[in-house]
Amino acid sequence: MTAATAALFACCLQAVTADTQAQDQGAAGASDGPVAGPPAAVPPIPATPSGRLVGAASCAAASCHGGGRRIEGLHFSASLVWAGRDPHANAWDVLNTPRSKTMLELLGAGQASAPQSAVQDARCLNCHATVEQPLTGTVPVNFLHHDGVGCEACHGAARDWIGLHVTSDWKSLPATAKAALGYVELGSSLTERARRCAECHVGGVGRDVNHDLIAAGHPRLDYEFSTFHTNYPKHWQPRADTPDKTDLEQSPTFTLDAWQAGRFAAAEACLKLLEDRTTAGRPWPELAEYSCFSCHHNLENRSWYQQRRSNGRPGWETWSLTPLRNSQNPKLLPLTSSIETLAGQMNQSAPDRLLVSRSARTSLTALQPLLTENHQWTTPAVDALCLEQIRGARRTTTDGTTLAAASWDEMAQLYLALRAAVAARRTLDTQDTRNEKISQHLEVIRSQLLFQPGYDSPGTSSIDPVLAISAAVNQIELLLDPKTPQP
Ligand code: HEC
Ligand code: HEC
Numbered sequence: 001m002t003a004a005t006a007a008l009f010a011c012c013l014q015a016v017t018a019d020t021q022a023q024d025q026g027a028a029g030a031s032d033g034p035v036a037g038p039p040a041a042v043p044p045i046p047a048t049p050s051g052r053l054v055g056a057a058s059c060a061a062a063s064c065h066g067g068g069r070r071i072e073g074l075h076f077s078a079s080l081v082w083a084g085r086d087p088h089a090n091a092w093d094v095l096n097t098p099r100s101k102t103m104l105e106l107l108g109a110g111q112a113s114a115p116q117s118a119v120q121d122a123r124c125l126n127c128h129a130t131v132e133q134p135l136t137g138t139v140p141v142n143f144l145h146h147d148g149v150g151c152e153a154c155h156g157a158a159r160d161w162i163g164l165h166v167t168s169d170w171k172s173l174p175a176t177a178k179a180a181l182g183y184v185e186l187g188s189s190l191t192e193r194a195r196r197c198a199e200c201h202v203g204g205v206g207r208d209v210n211h212d213l214i215a216a217g218h219p220r221l222d223y224e225f226s227t228f229h230t231n232y233p234k235h236w237q238p239r240a241d242t243p244d245k246t247d248l249e250q251s252p253t254f255t256l257d258a259w260q261a262g263r264f265a266a267a268e269a270c271l272k273l274l275e276d277r278t279t280a281g282r283p284w285p286e287l288a289e290y291s292c293f294s295c296h297h298n299l300e301n302r303s304w305y306q307q308r309r310s311n312g313r314p315g316w317e318t319w320s321l322t323p324l325r326n327s328q329n330p331k332l333l334p335l336t337s338s339i340e341t342l343a344g345q346m347n348q349s350a351p352d353r354l355l356v357s358r359s360a361r362t363s364l365t366a367l368q369p370l371l372t373e374n375h376q377w378t379t380p381a382v383d384a385l386c387l388e389q390i391r392g393a394r395r396t397t398t399d400g401t402t403l404a405a406a407s408w409d410e411m412a413q414l415y416l417a418l419r420a421a422v423a424a425r426r427t428l429d430t431q432d433t434r435n436e437k438i439s440q441h442l443e444v445i446r447s448q449l450l451f452q453p454g455y456d457s458p459g460t461s462s463i464d465p466v467l468a469i470s471a472a473v474n475q476i477e478l479l480l481d482p483k484t485p486q487p
């Protein structure tokens with residue numbers, strides 16, 4: 001297997017501090033950096049901008065977001081931060097790398113009807129450039145695409161609001177009026193923010209990193225909003241609360257607020273993507289919906305992973321749904337039970353497209369009320385969440401061993417949930433000495449989840465990482481609930 005899965009520990013398992021991460025991003029790309037100059041296949045004729053997009057350059061004047069008024073606040077330098085440190089500013093450039101060229105070849109670029117380069121391929125541009133609506137097929141070269149994922153990819157196409165948003169009328173304009181102009185408000189709801197990221201980091205209609213793309217060399221997408229948000233180099237700063245708007249990032253439990261909003265937003269995107277994948281003509285069943293490591297493993301040695309998964313069939317295991325599937329919260333029951341119906345259908349040897357599509361719809365309906373909920377965390381609520389995730393993930397194997405979880409994805413998602421929770425615990429209860437101990441156990445889990453050097457899937461180590469992870473998880477459970485029965 002290629003570097004496909006390395007992406008997960010590149011981002012999600014990184015010890016997160018925003019600043020070091022930003023530097024890492026620069027270094028990580030070095031070996032596969034953009035090729036200098038425009039690729040030969042692309043005619044250098046800029047097309048006129050279309051629709052309501054104006055391009056990142058329109059925001060970058062010194063008096064606007066270009067840094068001329070830096071002293072007044074970081075958001076006046078947003079364009080500088082984005083151009084200099086934001087991975088999104090390179091999103092189009094990576095389509096010119098040898099890696100992307102190889103991907104296109106493997107995807108059939110030699111055929112006359114297929115797009116000949118990634119920068120003309122709607123399948124790539126929909127996530128690696130700023131588009132108003134997902135494009136299809138072969139796309140004429142448009143200079144706006146060179147921006148990569150620009151300001152408008154997140155804040156909305158700006159033609160109809162760019163003039164207005166610098167006037168004094170803007171602040172008093174109702175949210176609905178702003179939205180009608182194409183403005184996307186990311187400051188008032190974490191769900192809206194997480195949804196915007198999920199469009200590309202999970203996918204959706206017209207945005208699909210399916211098994212064809214992964215097998216051609218695309219990294220697998222493993223999005224967890226709280227981690228990605230922390231790792232994202234910010235071009236804004238904390239601001240004072242106003243009567244009509246509070247700064248969501250000032251919440252003492254922000255990491256967990258984001259984890260919660262993110263798991264619902266990611267599930268929504270992932271269910272919509274599944275629904276779209278059932279469309280006639282697409283590869284079906286779509287292999288990217290199933291557990292990667294049950295098909296991809298070292299053939300010589302039976303790894304811990306195979307031994308634990310001996311029914312011979314890869315199970316339906318979507319990264320983004322894992323934290324919900326392991327939840328025992330009664331409030332989530334309508335959703336979790338409809339997802340289990342879906343699992344039953346996806347685990348048939350020939351899943352029925354129509355049934356799957358209907359069940360994905362039903363699950364999306366069950367999800368809607370959860371997307372608007374606001375959570376106020378207290379320490380007992382945080383602990384209940386941790387215990388629910390731990391107990392939901394736990395599996396007993398055929399040989400009677402009880403493990404923290406059955407698969408790498410489940411263990412990684414459990415780790416991410418517990419990490420967000422302990423961050424919240426640290427601010428809610430600064431005196432609690434257990435926080436430090438939990439963090440130490442989490443570090444053990446993280447180090448066990450990292451792949452061995454030279455591997456990009458869980459390795460065939462003689463040491464069983466699952467036993468070490470299970471022991472650490474048990475310790476955390478015991479710290480949170482001393483009444484836990486001991487084996
Ligand atoms: C659903 C959105 C989506 C689609 C479709 C998509 N990508 Fe990506 N791509 C991403 C994201 C998100 C990342 C970053 C992955 C991460 O770190 O989590 C990425 C990463 C990459 C990378 C690695 C970049 C690096 O810095 O290492 C390459 C190369 C790439 N994509 C090329 C392509 C090509 C070529 C296509 C079309 C055939 C394509 N992508 C289609 C979203 C997408
Ligand atoms: C990947 C998504 C993304 C991209 C790309 C992006 N932003 Fe942002 N931006 C955000 C998020 C998230 C926030 C924080 C939410 C908020 O305050 O509205 C934000 C906040 C801001 C703010 C502060 C808003 C306030 O009310 O304090 C400004 C100004 C801004 N962005 C301008 C830009 C400009 C200019 C660009 C392009 C150079 C850009 N952004 C690109 C996501 C993005």
Ligand code: HEC
Pocket residue numbers: 007010011025087088090091092094126127128129130149153154193196197198199200201228229231232
């Ligand atoms: C229009 C599509 C799009 C949107 C919307 C988007 N991203 Fe991305 N993001 C990408 C692509 C493509 C890459 C890979 C860029 C590259 O490798 O050059 C990426 C890379 C990243 C990375 C670096 C990942 C790594 O492994 O190093 C982070 C962090 C990130 N995005 C966070 C966010 C957050 C947070 C949001 C929402 C506020 C968001 N993104 C919205 C497309 C998008």
Ligand code: HEC
Pocket residue numbers: 001002004005211214215216217220287288289290291292293295296314
């Ligand atoms: C049902 C079994 C199955 C599942 C599940 C599966 N794959 Fe594959 N994968 C294959 C087969 C068979 C091939 C070779 C044929 C091809 O390229 O499509 C392959 C090819 C690949 C390749 C290219 C290997 C190479 O050496 O060129 C990568 C990378 C890959 N898969 C990653 C993944 C990831 C990541 C997942 C989970 C999201 C996944 N696969 C899920 C069966 C599977």
